[in-house]
Amino acid sequence: xxxxxxxxxxxxxxxxxxxxxxxxxxxxxxxxxxxxxxxxxxxxxxxxxxxxxxxxxxxxxxxxxxxxxxxxxxxxxxxxxxxxxxxxxxxxxxxxxxxxxxxxxxxxxxxxxxxxxxxxxxxxxxxxxxxxxxxxxxxxxxxxxxxxxxxxxxxxxxxxxxxxxxxxxxxxxxxxxxxxxxxxxxxxxxxxxxxxxxxxxxxxxxxxxxxxxxxxxxxxxxxxxxxxxxxxxxxxxxxxxxxxxxxxxxxxxxxxxxxxxxxxxxxxxxxxxxxxxxxxxxxxxxxxxxxxxxxxxxxxxxxxxxxxxxxxxxxxxxxxxxxxxxxxxxxxxxxxxxxxxxxxxxxxxxxxxxxxxxxxxxxxxxxxxxxxxxxxxxxxxxxxxxxxxxxxxxxxxxxxxxxxxxxxxxxxxxxxxxxxxxxxxxxxxxxxxxxxxxxxxxxxxxxxxxxxxxxxxxxxxxxxxxxxxxxxxxxxxxxxxxxxxxxxxxxxxxxxxxxxxxxxxxxx
Amino acid sequence: xxxxxxxxxxxxxxxxxxxxxxxxxxxxxxxxxxxxxxxxxxxxxxxxxxxxxxxxxxxxxxxxxxxxxxxxxxxxxxxxxxxxxxxxxxxxxxxxxxxxxxxxxxxxxxxxxxxxxxxxxxxxxxxxxxxxxxxxxxxxxxxxxxxxxxxxxxxxxxxxxxxxxxxxxxxxxxxxxxxxxxxxxxxxxxxxxxxxxxxxxxxxxxxxxxxxxxxxxxxxxxxxxxxxxxxxxxxxxxxxxxxxxxxxxxxxxxxxxxxxxxxxxxxxxxxxxxxxxxxxxxxxxxxxxxxxxxxxxxxxxxxxxxxxxxxxxxxxxxxxxx
Numbered sequence: 001x002x003x004x005x006x007x008x009x010x011x012x013x014x015x016x017x018x019x020x021x022x023x024x025x026x027x028x029x030x031x032x033x034x035x036x037x038x039x040x041x042x043x044x045x046x047x048x049x050x051x052x053x054x055x056x057x058x059x060x061x062x063x064x065x066x067x068x069x070x071x072x073x074x075x076x077x078x079x080x081x082x083x084x085x086x087x088x089x090x091x092x093x094x095x096x097x098x099x100x101x102x103x104x105x106x107x108x109x110x111x112x113x114x115x116x117x118x119x120x121x122x123x124x125x126x127x128x129x130x131x132x133x134x135x136x137x138x139x140x141x142x143x144x145x146x147x148x149x150x151x152x153x154x155x156x157x158x159x160x161x162x163x164x165x166x167x168x169x170x171x172x173x174x175x176x177x178x179x180x181x182x183x184x185x186x187x188x189x190x191x192x193x194x195x196x197x198x199x200x201x202x203x204x205x206x207x208x209x210x211x212x213x214x215x216x217x218x219x220x221x222x223x224x225x226x227x228x229x230x231x232x233x234x235x236x237x238x239x240x241x242x243x244x245x246x247x248x249x250x251x252x253x254x255x256x257x258x259x260x261x262x263x264x265x266x267x268x269x270x271x272x273x274x275x276x277x278x279x280x281x282x283x284x285x286x287x288x289x290x291x292x293x294x295x296x297x298x299x300x301x302x303x304x305x306x307x308x309x310x311x312x313x314x315x316x317x318x319x320x321x322x323x324x325x326x327x328x329x330x331x332x333x334x335x336x337x338x339x340x341x342x343x344x345x346x347x348x349x350x351x352x353x354x355x356x357x358x359x360x361x362x363x364x365x366x367x368x369x370x371x372x373x374x375x376x377x378x379x380x381x382x383x384x385x386x387x388x389x390x391x392x393x394x395x396x397x398x399x400x401x402x403x404x405x406x407x408x409x410x411x412x413x414x415x416x417x418x419x420x421x422x423x424x425x426x427x428x429x430x431x432x433x434x435x436x437x438x439x440x441x442x443x444x445x446x447x448x449x450x451x452x453x454x455x456x457x458x459x460x461x462x463x464x465x466x467x468x469x470x471x472x473x474x475x476x477x478x479x480x481x482x483x484x485x486x487x488x489x490x491x492x493x494x495x496x497x498x499x500x501x502x503x504x505x506x507x508x
Numbered sequence: 509x510x511x512x513x514x515x516x517x518x519x520x521x522x523x524x525x526x527x528x529x530x531x532x533x534x535x536x537x538x539x540x541x542x543x544x545x546x547x548x549x550x551x552x553x554x555x556x557x558x559x560x561x562x563x564x565x566x567x568x569x570x571x572x573x574x575x576x577x578x579x580x581x582x583x584x585x586x587x588x589x590x591x592x593x594x595x596x597x598x599x600x601x602x603x604x605x606x607x608x609x610x611x612x613x614x615x616x617x618x619x620x621x622x623x624x625x626x627x628x629x630x631x632x633x634x635x636x637x638x639x640x641x642x643x644x645x646x647x648x649x650x651x652x653x654x655x656x657x658x659x660x661x662x663x664x665x666x667x668x669x670x671x672x673x674x675x676x677x678x679x680x681x682x683x684x685x686x687x688x689x690x691x692x693x694x695x696x697x698x699x700x701x702x703x704x705x706x707x708x709x710x711x712x713x714x715x716x717x718x719x720x721x722x723x724x725x726x727x728x729x730x731x732x733x734x735x736x737x738x739x740x741x742x743x744x745x746x747x748x749x750x751x752x753x754x755x756x757x758x759x760x761x762x763x764x765x766x767x768x769x770x771x772x773x774x775x776x777x778x779x780x781x782x783x784x785x786x787x788x789x790x791x792x793x794x795x796x797x798x799x800x801x802x803x804x805x806x807x808x809x810x811x812x813x814x815x816x817x818x819x820x821x822x823x824x825x826x827x828x829x830x
Binding site: 047050051054141142143144145185187188189190197199200202203268269318322323324325327330331332334335336338339341342343344345346347348408409410449453456457459 | 544545546547550551554570571572573574575576579580583609612614658660665666667686687688689690691692694695697698699701702704705713714716717718720721723789790793794826
């Protein structure tokens with residue numbers, strides 16, 4: 001403990017060096033801007049900026065990148081809330097209630113709560129990371145493909161709580177998402193499925209172009225289709241600040257989201273993207289007024305935003321224990337130091353203490369910088385909405401296309417985004433909820449891969465899921481969740497769904 | 509910023525004018541790295557680009573164009589003008605394995621590509637979870653035979669170098685080891701460390717630090733000779749499986765039909781870079797081995813490896829399509 005504290009103090013002495021501090025600040029600003037770019041999320045942000053760090057020294061490189069990473073996470077929620085454009089899978093849920101709040105003229109509180117939630121979750125995450133990393137890392141390593149499969153199945157059952165509309169429509173959309181996830185090269189056999197001879201589809205359909213299309217582009221089309229242009233908002237100062245009741249309602253979701261996100265985040269791999277979906281489902285399930293979700297419930301912003309930030313920090317736990325990247329984000333971070341000839345590995349912390357502890361300390365610094373940077377800017381961001389839609393929307397469309405293209409220099413992504421925009425428009429006209437599509441697309445390929453990996457490990461024997469304690473526990477939980485989900489279908493009228501009205505379109 | 513750079517490159521390409529080899533390059537050169545930033549291909553590509561920029565006084569701009577196992581970026585390079593201003597980092601996977609893996613590959617590495625220079629070899633090693641009671645390849649084979657179908661290996665994907673290295677091991681040793689593919693090297697390696705799966709063939713650079721801490725046991729180098737960065741580690745060929753040889757490399761290519769003097773000028777530039785102390789030091793830190801040589805030698809390596817991996821792919825029964 002004392003040792004950790006001393007190391008952390010050393011870390012701060014690195015992080016507070018003027019040059020390092022400057023780059024941390026710089027990284028946060030770039031990150032916020034990148035995150036605000038439609039279609040560019042944290043992962044895309046650091047991947048794009050990675051080459052720019054090669055000329056810097058390793059400590060500065062990693063501090064800069066983590067600033068960009070956190071910044072993009074904050075920035076991503078800004079566009080989700082203001083314009084319904086998610087920068088990454090994790091902000092899809094923020095779009096739903098965040099944007100609904102914006103339409104009610106409550107963009108300010110939504111942005112403020114997102115920033116506060118992210119700050120709390122990020123800070124708690126770093127503390128957890130520092131104190132619990134060694135203990136948790138060994139637990140995290142017990143997550144093999146069978147445990148992963150069980151976890152993802154649990155994630156799938158969260159679907160039941162995701163939308164207020166008809167269960168049939170929700171499931172139909174989830175299946176649509178799962179089907180989209182089938183496109184691309186099958187990792188097990190190497191065969192390409194449903195690519196229609198288009199090479200670029202071999203890598204599958206990315207979640208970002210789909211999410212931007214379904215949520216962002218469709219919103220632009222919907223607005224264009226209205227007979228009267230929507231009224232340009234003129235928020236007053238009082239409307240920018242969250243009320244006492246906003247804060248009170250957000251405490252629980254932020255706390256639960258932070259814990260949940262961190263726990264999901266430490267699992268090696270990409271599971272952290274489901275944290276915001278699970279958090280949303282959980283908040284809705286726990287809420288006394290679930291019918292408010294989807295109509296601008298602040299809990300629907302606070303929970304997922306905290307969960308995704310905590311998960312982002314949790315993802316560093318296995319990386320620190322093993323020193324090898326265990327997910328896409330940590331891979332990019334480690335690449336930044338590998339370029340300098342520093343080999344990642346379990347010895348990294350001992351061999352490069354100033355690098356490691358400087359990085360941890362800079363995460364604290366980064367979170368504070370972002371809060372300080374973002375809270376005052378809420379007013380500025382909200383004023384973007386003052387721009388008449390006739391000018392705002394064409395610009396957003398252009399930014400969406402540029403952002404989407406620049407992630408992997410692929411025109412295919414742009415087409416996917418545009419097609420999904422039209423698909424999203426049509427689906428919304430028919431009253432379908434779109435969040436389940438995103439969850440399906442995220443879960444589909446991961447669930448398939450881990451299921452088949454498990455079966456390859458066991459030689460095709462399904463008993464592998466029952467022989468492993470963690471997997472069994474989660475499967476039991478999943479069955480319980482499933483039971484709660486189908487209960488209203490069996491015992492009619494006992495559920496909050498009846499309060500909402502089964503076929504009320506949740507989205508228009 | 510990147511978009512501006514990219515526009516500048518495009519503008520440069522539009523204004524293409526014939527260049528004598530001595531003056532080459534008179535405008536920025538594009539180096540396509542057909543993978544996402546951060547991997548060995550990218551690290552080597554950026555090193556080459558940086559050195560050529562210093563030598564030529566012209567920007568060599570790295571462009572990451574990932575996708576479909578590195579074939580999308582190579583396809584883009586092959587379709588560019590034949591003036592030497594578009595280069596690409598090729599590798600064992602997309603130059604020599606892809607032709608036998610994909611029925612409808614968009615380029616023929618023997619016809620559509622001008623090899624320029626082989627840059628570096630990235631040694632692979634075989635690592636097992638420490639609970640597997642084998643210290644050498646010789647000891648592993650009987651275990652794999654006895655536990656038919658129960659030892660499992662992880663790979664970064666079907667048809668990846670790590671899966672082919674394992675498949676060659678299986679076919680030479682006549683063992684059956686179950687393949688559990690992952691998306692990328694890191695998650696697979698994580699699961700070898702945690703014992704979910706038993707073994708894996710991966711970059712020595714990633715395995716070495718884990719082996720030093722006892723998280724993994726490295727039991728052999730996949731190439732024909734030992735690696736300078738891990739002298740104590742025997743090759744798999746010398747420790748029980750004669751004839752086993754897998755050595756992934758990365759080299760610079762351009763499209764076919766680029767004038768010979770330009771090819772030679774680029775070759776000379778990279779060859780000089782591969783002799784500079786800072787490059788050698790950087791490569792040594794990562795355990796990569798500088799290769800160099802003439803375009804003809806590189807062409808011969810490509811040709812030989814295409815035949816070699818065709819046999820491995822066939823023996824393993826892997827089929828894929830694009």
